[in-house]
Amino acid sequence: MVIATLAEVVAVYRARAALDPSHVAERAGISIAQYLALEKGTAWPGTEAVEAVIDALQIPHRHRARLAMTGAPLDKYLQRMLHGYDIPALIVDSTWRTMEANTFARALLPGSNRPGWSLMRWILTNEDARRRIANWEDVALGFSGALRDAITAAPRSAELLAIREDAAQLGLTAGISSQDRPDGQVIVWRTDSGAYPISACLATMPSGRPDLRQITFVPRSTQPAPALMAAHSSPAPWYGPLLTDLLSCGLCGLLLSGGGLPVTYGCATGCLPVLIADDLELRIAKKVLTHAFPAQACRELGIAQEILMADGIELELNVPGSPQHALDQWQRSMTNTQRRGILTTTLRSATVSPAPSNDDGVELACNWCEQT
Structure with missing residues (x-):
């Protein structure tokens, strides 16, 4: 059995209704950027925006139960995969708040498994991040670009707007917009022992959950030329x-x-x-x-x-x-x-x-x- 993704279902129903993306966005009362993020699967536009699009396209109730996935707990398959990694990995929602973190992520980022903990907020506004990340300015620039993308997709998200305001008070401005900019970004971690381990931040979308991102920190080594x-x-x-x-x-x-x-x-x-x-x-x-x-x-x-x-x-x-x-x-x-x-x-x-x-x-x- 082939199971369509949320983006595919939305695209099919829009085509059936012979509507342009701008018309769907107008009917749903959201921005064209929010709608395109949903249909292309590039970002999660927020729960309210998804529900408004489902209503605007008159998607039948037999599909709605499966599409209303936001906020749902992780299934056992995703949990087993996350905790099976031998490197730090965590899954975050569209506001970058932790859904679940494995043991290695909790060791790397103490507190990351607490309810409401946000990787975006920690990197952009927490003094501990500035102390622990040797190339913090570069990392913050990348994550501020991701913050701008997230706000563009969900302009009414109170959590994202609060992070932007707190970051601005610290003198940070949103970086150049680029989808998943932290993906592949190098992070240099300071440790109490004086070592500087380096990892690459990888951002991927878990299968069947476009509202989530899995963040994995893959150890990297530089060539000692x-x-x-x-x-x-x-x-x-x-x-x-x-x-x-x-x-x-x-x-x-x-x-x-x-x-x-x-x-x-x-x-x-x-x-x-x-x-x-x-x-x-x-x-x-x-x-x-x-x-x-x-x-x-x-x-x-x-x-x-x-x-x-x-x-x-x-x-x-x-x-x-x-x-x-x-x-x-x-x-x-x-x-x-x-x-x-x-x-x-x-x-x-x-x-x-x-x-x-x-x-x-x-x-x-x-x-x-x-x-x-």
Whole structure:
């Protein structure tokens, strides 16, 4: 049996009545944004708005019992899933008040299981959130955008309006509107032990409950690129060819040796032409830096750098803002020790094969290290 969602039922009955979304919103006495949020399933427009739409579309009573789900307790299936996670997870209603939190969420957010506790209110207005979240300004900006979205969908929600007013009194203004903006946002948690665990906030809609959001905090780790290490923990200097023990011949499988002036790489069996080190190292560096420093990794490393600098730890090299920035650092300011560190952290090996169609006559294939 196929069970339609609330959004699908509403869309079908509107189509049957040959009404535009604006006409349904007008009949229901709600905003067009509220109606579209309901029909598209992007947000919960509030209990009153849903009931008004059901009346306006004259949806039969046999469907109404199932559609009037707001405020209903979680079913046993959702509860088992929530408490089966081994990471912090909680389910919140349309005003971001907790419906239920698992053990790990209660440990991360003490009080989150109390009746009426709101994740949105805690992050935007609670002093404890400012103390515990190292990148609080960034997180607050994301959640203020979600607050604006929620108020747009439910402009008469007393709880949401109260949160906005309390946040404004603390000097916060609503961020740029973006659906589920906290989804994927990095959060850096301060602890009494001085550690800074990092998690990603994921916001999803539980199956069959468009009025709810499940918030999960997934542990994340930043890649410890040696070029970004603090001065007091710098690795031993590297003086040899950068690709030593990393480069092999795609024909015979032997490691390529490097040396000479100017430095070149070559295969002992003569399978490949002599390769100029500068050209080959730059080609591989472009691949490695693109792999090692995607946009999200640069963002997380930037947060880590700010935290370390705030604790008085200076870095030998600022974290790159993008792969192109990293390449510029590679060419202009990195030492061979730093370059070698990035290569060995990111690249397990690289294979060079003949490719007459290419200008330089070789093709490269990279085998990446697993990141943890």
